[in-house]
Amino acid sequence: MSWQHRIRDALQQQRAAGRLRQRIINQQGDARWLAVEGQRYRNFASNDYLGLSHDPRLIAAWQQGAQQYGVGAGGSGHITGYCRPHAELEAQLADWLGYSRALLFISGFAANQALIAALTGKQDRIFADKLAHASLLEAASHSPAALRRFAHNQATSLQKLLTPQEVGDTLVVTEGVFSMDGDSAPLAALQQLAQQSGSWLLVDDAHGIGVVGEQGRGSCWQQQVKPPLLVVTFGKAFGLSGAAVLCDEDTAEYLLQFARHLIYSTAMPPAQACALQASLQAVQQGDELRQQLAANIARFRRGAQGLPFRLAESSTAIQPLIIGDNQQALALASQLRQRGCWVTAIRPPTVPPGTARLRITLNARHQAQDIDALLETLYDAKG
Numbered sequence: 001m002s003w004q005h006r007i008r009d010a011l012q013q014q015r016a017a018g019r020l021r022q023r024i025i026n027q028q029g030d031a032r033w034l035a036v037e038g039q040r041y042r043n044f045a046s047n048d049y050l051g052l053s054h055d056p057r058l059i060a061a062w063q064q065g066a067q068q069y070g071v072g073a074g075g076s077g078h079i080t081g082y083c084r085p086h087a088e089l090e091a092q093l094a095d096w097l098g099y100s101r102a103l104l105f106i107s108g109f110a111a112n113q114a115l116i117a118a119l120t121g122k123q124d125r126i127f128a129d130k131l132a133h134a135s136l137l138e139a140a141s142h143s144p145a146a147l148r149r150f151a152h153n154q155a156t157s158l159q160k161l162l163t164p165q166e167v168g169d170t171l172v173v174t175e176g177v178f179s180m181d182g183d184s185a186p187l188a189a190l191q192q193l194a195q196q197s198g199s200w201l202l203v204d205d206a207h208g209i210g211v212v213g214e215q216g217r218g219s220c221w222q223q224q225v226k227p228p229l230l231v232v233t234f235g236k237a238f239g240l241s242g243a244a245v246l247c248d249e250d251t252a253e254y255l256l257q258f259a260r261h262l263i264y265s266t267a268m269p270p271a272q273a274c275a276l277q278a279s280l281q282a283v284q285q286g287d288e289l290r291q292q293l294a295a296n297i298a299r300f301r302r303g304a305q306g307l308p309f310r311l312a313e314s315s316t317a318i319q320p321l322i323i324g325d326n327q328q329a330l331a332l333a334s335q336l337r338q339r340g341c342w343v344t345a346i347r348p349p350t351v352p353p354g355t356a357r358l359r360i361t362l363n364a365r366h367q368a369q370d371i372d373a374l375l376e377t378l379y380d381a382k383g
């Protein structure tokens, strides 16, 4: 088959399965509102949990950073792209989260790829939660290490995999707060099992950092666990983009030698690191924002009790409504849009078959009237 045929075929199959992904142009949006084709919608699809993406303090920090350092790093961090704002931010993150070192990456996806590729070899094993993010599972499947998946959030399922091994090392991989379900991993149990077996635990806390734990320090802090490898990302509660790996001194030096995403890729713009420093400060001082978010979550969950859909066991900003059927989930999302609420329907293979859902995300900028409008529309649409 030629490339052209193969590509057309693949697209045809996606279309036939009702799985064709299409982008929309968000003409102007923030955490609370977005505009698509001239229509304004209440935004229930954003990961900007604290609404920091439009915070004037962050915008000013980015502008000042650009004045001082320009808009680009000019090279890999291994050449001349590593600047003072990067070094400061790394030190601040390490200090805040109680690790010896933090290393910046341009995205969470890159951090996970780099980490797993640099650490794991042919003799090793990766045991990952079944629902771990695509960036983790993709990296694990590219790794020459053996990949096994354990039942979602089931420490006993992991325990069965952790049999004594003659050769190689084991990396246990999970998220702090799961992106499609909003539930939290049993980190203490996982960390204990990992420790007992001499394995390392990697926690990707993309959806927990900034949102849960004292000062927003995330899931690990909240559950009083310190895994050897912690990935935090800045595209969600931090309101920007980028990521950091938190680890010990030796691991950081090792990653600087062997993580190709650091060596062969342009460093994050220094101005962005300036904005991230401002964002870190806003997160640290963000108790009011987190309280507002918690109030919104409580309001939504109270109101959604009477709906004929299963509300996921989630106390976080991610509040999925499990619809089950793909077409019904799509129809519901479309009805919500007609009534001015933007909610994304998530279908397999992103989630397990038969669990198509509305992935409703709440944030600190929503007002009570936004939550009520969403609930009213859901009650009207169900019939």
Ligand SMILES: *Cc1c(COP(=O)(O)O)cnc(C)c1O
Pocket: 106, 107, 108, 109, 110, 112, 133, 135, 175, 179, 204, 206, 207, 233, 234, 235, 241, 242, 243
């Ligand atoms: C969003 C997300 C990522 C990817 O992070 P980016 O910085 O957006 O590339 C990684 N892991 C999890 C769990 C995520 O939700």
